Amino acid sequence: MTTQRPRVTRNTPKFKDLLRDTRFWRVAGQVIAVLLFLLLVILVVDNVIYNLRALGIQLGFGFLGSQASFDIGETLISYNPADSYGRAILVGLVNSLRVIVVGLVLATILGLVAGIARLSNNWLVRQLALVYVETIRNIPLLLQLFFWYFAFFLQLPNVANQITLPGPTYLSSRGLYLPWIQGGTGAGVWLLLLALGIAGAIAVWRWRTQVMQERGVRGNQMLWALAPIVVAIALAYIINGAIPFSITLPQIVDTEQIEGGLRLSPEFGTLLLGLVVYTGSFIAEIVRAGIQAVPQGQWEAARALGLKSGRIMQSVVLPQALRVIIPPLTSQYLNLAKNSSLAIAIGFPDVYFVASTTFNQTGRAVEVMFLIMITYLTISLIISLAMNLFNRTVQFKER
C-alpha cells in the first residue's frame, strides 16, 4: 500500500525533482546571474588593468588639476588656457546647460504650435505642418546640423554686408546679433523683489481660485494676481530710483564690427536651431496624439458652453492632453539633452567637446568616459525627476 511507503524516499529528493522545482530555480537563477555578472566584472577589470599596465597608464583624477592650455571659443564663466582641465570641463558644462535649457523651451513652443497646426481646420496650415514633421523626422540630426552650419550659417554674408532684420537684428557669418537686456545697477534687488512678487501673485491666484470655487463669485484671478507684482515693481523702483536694465541694441561700428546686443555665435546658433527644429518635430507628433486622445465629447461640451475654440484648447483640451503628452515628452527632453553632445560635430565647446579634447591631450580614456557618463546621467536624472513631479500634478486625482 502506498501509505506504507518508507519516509526516507521523501526526505531525499532526487536531483531531477530539484530541476523541476520553481523555488530552486528562483534561488539558482539569481546565484547564476550574480556569478555571471561577477565573472564579467572580473574579466573586464582584469583586462583593463592588464591593458593599462601594458600601455603604461595609471588611473586617477589628478590630471584634472593640471593646466589645460587649450582655448575655448565661447565661455560664459571666465576661462583662459592657463586654467585647469577641471575648469575647462566646467566651462563646457555651463555651455551645455545653456543650450539644453534654451533648447527645451524653444522646442516645446515649436512642437506645441506645430502639433496644434497639424489639427487645424485650415487645410494649408495642416499640410505645412505635415511637411515639416515628415521631412525633419526622417533625416538624421547630425546631417541637419551640418546643413545648418555649413550650408546656412557659414554662407551668410560677412559683417560688412550683413542682413538686417527688423528689430534691429543682424545676421552675418559671424553670428546672429539680437537686441538684449542688460542688467544695470541694483539688478539683484530688482530680481529678488520680482521673485517675491511672483511668489505673492501665485499665492493670491490660488486664494482667488479657491474663493471662486467655494462661493461661486467671480475670481478675477488675473487682476488680483497682478497686484503683488505691481507692488514689487513699484517698491523696487522706489528703492533703486531707476529701471533695472537697459536695452542694448546691436550697432554697426565702422562697417566691420558690430557692438552691443547679444551675439549668438554660428556654432551656438546652429546647435540651437538644429536641436529645436529636430526635437520640435517629434514633440509636434506627441502633442497631436495627446490632443486626439482627448474624447470628442469634451470639445462638444465646451462648445455647448459657448467657449471659443482657442479658449477650449487652452483650458479644456490641453490640460487633459497633458496626461498623455508628458511621459513621451520627457523622453524627447532627454533626447534633446543627450543630442546636445553632437555639438562636437560643428565645434561648439559643450561638455562632451571639452572632455573629448581633454582625452586627446591626456589620453585618459577611462576617467574622461567616467566624467561624461556622470555628467549626462545627472542631467538626464534631473530632467526626468522634474518631469515626473510635473506629471504627478496633472494626473487624475483619484480617491
Next chain:
Amino acid sequence: MQTELPPPVAPPISRASSPWEWMRVNLFSTWYNVILTIVCVVVIVVGISNLLRWVFDIAQWNVVATNLQLFFVGRFPPELYWRVWLSLGVLACLAGIAWGFSRTDARWLSRSTLIALSVVVAAVILLPIPLSSRLWLLAIALVATIGYAAGRQLPPNFSSWLPVMWGVAFLLVWWLIKGGLGLAPTPTTVWSGLLLTLLTATTSILLSFPLGVLLALGRQSPLPVVRGLSTLYIEVIRGLPLIGILFLAQVMLPLFLPPWFRDLDRVLRAIAGLVLFSAAYLAENVRGGLQAVPRGQAEAAKALGLSAPLTVSLIVLPQALKAVIPAIVGQFISLFKDTSLLALFGLLELTGIARSILAQPEFIGRYAEVYLFIGLIYWIFCYGMSQASRNLERKLNVGQR
C-alpha cells in the same frame, strides 16, 4: 409572415463638394483662417520659388553626378561591384516575393506596383550612370518583378518561411560583401557610403534584437537580482548620449578585451557600440509589449503545465512582439539615422563619405547640394520604413477584428 425583405432604400445622395465649397470650408471658414491661408500661401510661394530657382539656377549638381558611385558604394573595389549588384538583386528578388505574397488579393498592376516600376525606369533613364549599371538595374528590376509574380502564386502557409529566407539572404549578402569562403575577402576599410550605412544598421538591429529581448525579460523577471542588473544596464545606457557610447566602443572596448582580441577593426567596434546602445532601447519597447499581454495568458499556460521558459517563448513573447512591431520599426528607423554618427569616428558611411567628397578641392563649398542629396537618401529610406510599418500595423489590426 413577411418573407420578403423591404425594398432597398436609396442611400442619401452625397454630392461631391465643388472646389469653391471645399475652399470655403477648408481655407476661408473664419476671419483668422483667411489670414492664416494668405500667410501660408505667401510662405509657400516664396519658399518654393526660391527653392526652384536655387535647384535649377544656382546649385551645381555635378558634385553629385560625378560622385554617385562614391555615395552608394564608396571605395569598394570596382572590379568587385558585381558582388554588390548581386546582393542588391537577391534583396530585390526577396522584396518582390514578400510584396507579391502580401498582395495576393490585389490586382496585378495596382497603383503602387506601377509607381515602383516607373521609379525604377525613370532611375535607369535619368540617372547619369554608366551602361553596365543601367543593365544591372534593369536586370534587378526584372528579377524583382519575377519575384512579385512568384510571390502571388505562393500558398498562404508560406508566410513562416519568409523570415527564414530573409535570414539566409542576410548571411548571403554578408558573405558576398565580406568575401571569404571561396571569395576574395575585402577589408572593412573599403566598405563605405550607403553600403556601410545599410550593413551597420541591419547588422546592429539583428544582433541587438536577442539582447534586447533578454534584457526586457530580465527587467520583468521575478528574480530581484536579475531585475536589478537589467534595469541598471537599461537606465545607464539610456541616460548616455550615443556619441558617448560610440566613444566607449571605439576607444575603450579594446581596453576591456583580452589582448589577443584587441585588434578588432573599426567597423566591428562601431557595430558593437550600436548594439549595446540599441539593445537598451529595444528592451524598453519589448517591455511595453510584455506588459500588454494579459496575465491570464501566462497563468493559463502554467495551468496547462508548461514550464516557465516554454510559457515565455511559446505564449507570452509571440504576443508581446506582435504588439510592438511598430515600436521596433521605429527603433530601426532611429538606428538607421544614428549610424550617421559614425562619421564623427572616421568611418565613411553615407555622412562620412559626403564629408570626404566635400574635401575634394574641386567641390569645396558645395555643402548644400551634397547634404540635400544624402538627406534625400536618408529620407527615402526612413519614410519608406515608416510607411511600411504603418501598413503592417493596419494589416495586423484587421486580422484581430
